[in-house]
Amino acid sequence: MKFLHTSDWHVGKTLKGRNRLEEQAGVLREITQIAVGNDVDAVLIAGDLYENAAPTADAQRLVVRTLLQLAKQDIEVVLIAGNHDHGATLEAYKPLMDIAGIHVYGQARPAAKGGVHSFRAKSTDERVNVAVLPFLSQRYAVRAAEIIANTPSQNVGAYDQLIRDVLDNLTGAFTSDAVNIVMAHLTCTGGVFGGGERAAQSIMEYHVPAAIFPVEAHYVALGHLHRRQTIPAACPVHYSGSPYAIDFGEQNNTHVVCLVEASPGTPAKITDIPVTAGRRLRTIEGTVAQLTADPAVYGEDYLRLVITQPAYAGMRDDLLEALPNALEIRIHPDHASTGATAGIATHQPTKTPAQLFSDYCHSVGVSDDRVTALFNHLHDDLTRSTARS
Template identity: 35%
Template structure:
């Protein structure tokens, strides 16, 4: 059996205010081509199908199109919800969808009831663990201890118990932060009480674990992997090699996992320098079609910098002002203000936050304010 492991589609997500539906359709529609060319039997989506619990009509329509294309290409589909999804909304009509080859595993009470599939070697049990919000999940599962590890441990205990009653190979879908995984800036934290990670050992005893939540593809063990998101959703992912995992099971279990790269509809880049340098440097020409984040080093904050940058870089979406600092940059606040008057401190505050010295009129207003405070203190 050949399984395509994907996750974290986040359909409907924006990138610094830019709509990504066109880019998402461009990448996700290619999954159907992979199904055809690689003779994939099952596509799994390990959580965060959508970017929000109540997705837009356009996001739902895009998901429906992509799932229909995958199904038409010949693969069955198994989906579990992630922390961005609404399990109830994704799972609605699940029993009817299964008749068409779309299996929705959204209920905690059914996490140990697998999707039962067959190939020439016999049965394969595919278990879907929906994202387990620790507090409600521990009540549903009868777990006394708080946190992600106890509820996922109980979920896997139930799965192993069911698996022991079968003669089947096994695949588990889970949306979680597993110790050893490398996060990026675009995942929403799932920490509760400061503890969000679970041990790899929690998932022992199954042939393959298809993880979701972290957006970078990574291998924690040969049979324990994150596929990552199909697109980059933060500039911290600019160096990610977006891909999916092609998993193969034979009669004895996992026989191999291969990587399949996904297309990049628009690359990401980060540049720094003064506004004038960034706008004029011919070396930046290859970046004119990139999503661009710019770190400006001008000593004075440029006015309307993003609009100016977009005249050359249409897809510039983020600007950060980080002026080159003087020798006081590494000093503590107490060291910087020691021996200064209130007026001098206020003057420096205006300079640091605005990037230019206060005007004569502004200094007069500051002196008037300090004088007023002094009079009140004397009364």
Template identity: 30%
Template sequence: MRILHTSDWHLGRSFHREGMLTHQAAYVDHLLAVVEQERVDLVVVAGDIYDRALPQVDAVRLADETLARLAASRAQVVLTSGNHDSAQRLGFSSRLIDAAGVFIRTDAATVGTPVLLGDEHGEVAVYGIPYLDPDSVREPWGLPARSHEAALGAAMRRVRADLAGGGGRRRRSVVLAHAFVAGAEPSESERDISVGGVSLVPTSTFSGVDYTALGHLHGRHTLTHAVRYSGSPLAYSFSEADQLKGSWLVELGADGLSAAEFVEAPVPRPLARLRGTLAELLADPRHARHRDAWVQATLTDDVRPLQAMEQLRTRFPHTLVIGFEPTGGTSHAVPLARPQGRSDHDIALDFVAELRGAPATADEAALLQAATEACCEDPEVDVLVSAAGTEGLW
């Protein structure tokens, strides 16, 4: 059985306010092409189909189109909910959708009940474990602790109990889970799922399973030969700039996992993290290859350049983020209390000089003067109130 393992689509997500839906649709096209070209029998999606519990209409439309296309393909599909998904919304009508060969597993009560598939070597039991909030399953499952390890440990006991009840014959098994498993490094774009600081799950939790398809972390990881993260198909933060995106194509033979190959996904727009003075970034020929990339620039000028974003975008039109770290490492501390005897305008000028490393220009000083005066109380109103007293106000 040939299985394509993917996760963390986050349909509807934006990248620093840049829409990603077109790029996500391009990934779906790639996914369907891989299914046909690689003769995939089963696609497993390990959670975070959507980016939010109440997804936008366009994201729901893309998900609907994706599942319809997968249902019409040669592959069957098992998908689970992640911590970004609403289990109830994603799982709506799942019993009806099963008939189309798309198996949506979002209900903790069904953990331990597999989707049974088969090939020339016999049965394959696919167990979809949705994201388990320890608080929601602690009481009904009688968990000994409030942790993800306890929740997933209880889920895997249900899986093993079902496998052991197979009438003495060995069934090959696949588990989908959405969790932070020890041995993998997170990136900045994943939502924290810690409960009281306890979020890590040991790899041994999934021992005895032929293949464990993990979701939640956005980088690909091989924790053991049989326990892997596919990562997200697209980069969702600049911390993922160096990650290779795609999915795992794994093969189950007669005795379990026999092969695993990473299939790279298309990169609609690369990411680049650049560092240097503004002049260096604008002139260095080595950066020419980043013209069409989404750019995060860290400027090291001693004085903060004026209109830095506008200047950078003349060379890198898709610059999204600018940071400022002067070579000297000067820290800019903002006073917490108003200095006595200094006007609002003086304080604003001090702030600009401290932040930029150079005083405001004459035009900037005039603009700040107008702004501070517009924010101050009208002194004529104060005089009228003082003279009239409270009776004159009513």
């Protein structure tokens, strides 16, 4: 049987205030065309369909339309919630989605209560078992009291053990006569960031080793890290990566969907199929004269400009007039000054909230792992609820 593995659509994502819904629609159309053109039995979407937990009506309309188009082609559609999605809301629509042939898993559940989605492949009539593991926040792995009392390494162990326990339960339902698949939204130890992930829900206590996946799995379809990559393990463990550049940190990534062919007792064959509909993100460096000499060379690319000359009054207006797709303008540190820089950022490294909090603690003489762990816990709660507040 054949299936398509994709993840991290982040529909509704804007970039420096620029609406990207039309671009995202093009990406999803291309994914649908790839699925139909390769006559796949299923499409597995490993989380983060949306950019935030309260997507706009237009974002939801685009995603639902795409899922229905796939289902109408007699393709089994299976999806899980990521850390950007609101799992409970996805669960609320599950009964309706099931009727449409779209199988939604917003929250983790044991195998006996629907944690393994099984179906027959239309092309071969082979049985397929998909163990589904939506994103699990650390607060479900370690109670608040344990976060206060435990050391960071103990908390890592607790999260690791929770994921192991859940997977042991789910994969216990695997059968030798079927294609057995794990689909999860999480960070594997040693995985490389794509550049646009939420650090607070990707590192700290949130990573697990790929060794937790059983050798019986024909394929492990992961979401969360935006870079296409394979994680060494006893079975095939793959991140499909995001199908377009989510942020400038991902401008050099390769964007694909994974076409997987598998049969019971046969190793999976994985083929990367490029997704080209997304607009390219580019960081370019030079003086104003150099950057604006030939605007046509940048095409429709979104640009981040790094200016290698001192700022002057009206510089931003000059640049945007010539390069309307410039979404960010920075002054190179070697040329930064205090004058005439309104609306232009200096090119300084961006620190994560955790790093900023660590710097503050150091400045006031506080060194306590429990305080750091509590901050991480509170930041996790905030980042998951901001879009709903």
